[in-house]
Amino acid sequence: xxxxxxHFMAKEIAEQPTVIAESIRHYLPAGGDSVILPDTDLxxxxxxxxxxxxxxxxxxxxxxxxxxFEQLARLPVEVDIASEFRxxxxxxxxxxxxxxxxxxGETADTLAALxxxxxxxxxxxxxxxxxxxxxxxESDLALQxxxxxxxxxxxxxxxTCQLAVLLMLALKAAADRGTxxxxxxxxxxAALRGLPSVxxxxxxQNDAIRSAAGRLAQSRDMLFLGRGLMYPLALEGxxxxxxxxxxxxxxxxxxxxxxxxxxLIDDQMPVVVFAPRDRLFDKTVSNMQEVMARKGKVILVxxxxxxxxxxxxxxxxxxxxxxxxxxxxxxxxxxxxLLAYHTAVAKGTDVDQPxxxxxxxxxx
Ligand code: M6R
Numbered sequence: 289x290x291x292x293x294x295h296f297m298a299k300e301i302a303e304q305p306t307v308i309a310e311s312i313r314h315y316l317p318a319g320g321d322s323v324i325l326p327d328t329d330l331x332x333x334x335x336x337x338x339x340x341x342x343x344x345x346x347x348x349x350x351x352x353x354x355x356x357f358e359q360l361a362r363l364p365v366e367v368d369i370a371s372e373f374r375x376x377x378x379x380x381x382x383x384x385x386x387x388x389x390x391x392x393g394e395t396a397d398t399l400a401a402l403x404x405x406x407x408x409x410x411x412x413x414x415x416x417x418x419x420x421x422x423x424x425x426e427s428d429l430a431l432q433x434x435x436x437x438x439x440x441x442x443x444x445x446x447x448t449c450q451l452a453v454l455l456m457l458a459l460k461a462a463a464d465r466g467t468x469x470x471x472x473x474x475x476x477x478a479a480l481r482g483l484p485s486v487x488x489x490x491x492x493q494n495d496a497i498r499s500a501a502g503r504l505a506q507s508r509d510m511l512f513l514g515r516g517l518m519y520p521l522a523l524e525g526x527x528x529x530x531x532x533x534x535x536x537x538x539x540x541x542x543x544x545x546x547x548x549x550x551x552l553i554d555d556q557m558p559v560v561v562f563a564p565r566d567r568l569f570d571k572t573v574s575n576m577q578e579v580m581a582r583k584g585k586v587i588l589v590x591x592x593x594x595x596x597x598x599x600x601x602x603x604x605x606x607x608x609x610x611x612x613x614x615x616x617x618x619x620x621x622x623x624x625x626l627l628a629y630h631t632a633v634a635k636g637t638d639v640d641q642p643x644x645x646x647x648x649x650x651x652x
Pocket of ligand 1: 343344345346389390391392393394395398441442443444528531647648649
């Protein structure tokens with residue numbers, strides 16, 4: 289049942305405020321600011337290192353979470369793609385946790401990476417959408433994301449729910465390790481509880497995004513740029529676009545632009561820039577201006593302050609609500625998804641069942 293939407297993907301994008309509220313309720317019970325994990329004595333004060341492994345969109349959720357665990361909990365993090373990790377057979381130091389993120393819980397490479405870590409890491413954790421899946425069953429602690437069934441091959445609501453659960457896990461780590469004050473923890477808890485309404489405000493940009501997407505459908509290539517927490521999101525935006533619209537897209541950390549990809553820029557190249565008005569904004573804007581100087585078509589996704597400050601010369605501006613710095617990747621995922629969705633619809637591709645792809649990759 290598509291719930292009145294044209295595609296499952298559209299339905300799943302629209303469901304995000306509701307399912308994320310559900311996800312947050314499970315780990316951040318009302319009446320307190322503490323993240324509570326079910327049935328576990330896990331204490332991050334006894335952990336020296338976190339290894340996170342996944343594929344595709346779930347891998348980008350891990351890359352995002354690395355910033356959170358390092359910044360908020362001062363915990364060293366290694367992130368890898370499951371197909372690389374499993375054959376690299378890396379050493380797993382003492383006092384390590386291994387964490388596997390998978391919507392289906394059945395991805396063959398992720399499961400093999402988990403089995404490699406079993407008996408080597410202190411504990412095996414997973415973040416899954418399917419509680420009875422192989423990855424959940426073989427973990428010491430399986431955290432559900434509570435996104436509900438995801439039918440569209442392109443992952444959307446599972447990604448944002450993975451992010452919400454990983455952020456809450458990073459906050460639990462910060463509390464255990466004493467790296468955030470009670471006020472800072474309360475501030476994050478309040479921001480998380482406000483997230484569904486901020487996501488609704490992001491979804492309100494649907495028409496503006498559709499009209500920008502209509503002008504993108506003829507492009508052969510696109511670039512996505514971001515810094516800090518927006519860098520993994522740029523990777524996710526490029527993956528979404530490739531999967532369903534078949535437009536070639538690449539993502540770079542904004543600071544890498546001048547180390548090569550700037551050579552691609554001409555008046556045919558749309559460049560999507562994710563840049564909330566935060567402490568990295570000025571740096572990203574100066575990269576964006578380098579793109580404009582070479583006639584690249586810049587689509588800036590930012591808040592009202594950011595767009596007002598950098599309006600000159602934009603090809604399109606997409607207005608996001610103001611959001612707590614830590615939560616920005618969850619909110620900016622919405623325009624990344626909608627941009628891919630509307631571009632694919634404008635091109636007439638099969639949005640829910642893109643060519644050559646399967647929802648769950650159970651063979652390597
Ligand atoms: O079920 P999983 O989360 O383990 O799947 C991982 C990837 O196959 C998946 O995220 C894939 O990249 C999606 N098609 C992305 O939209």
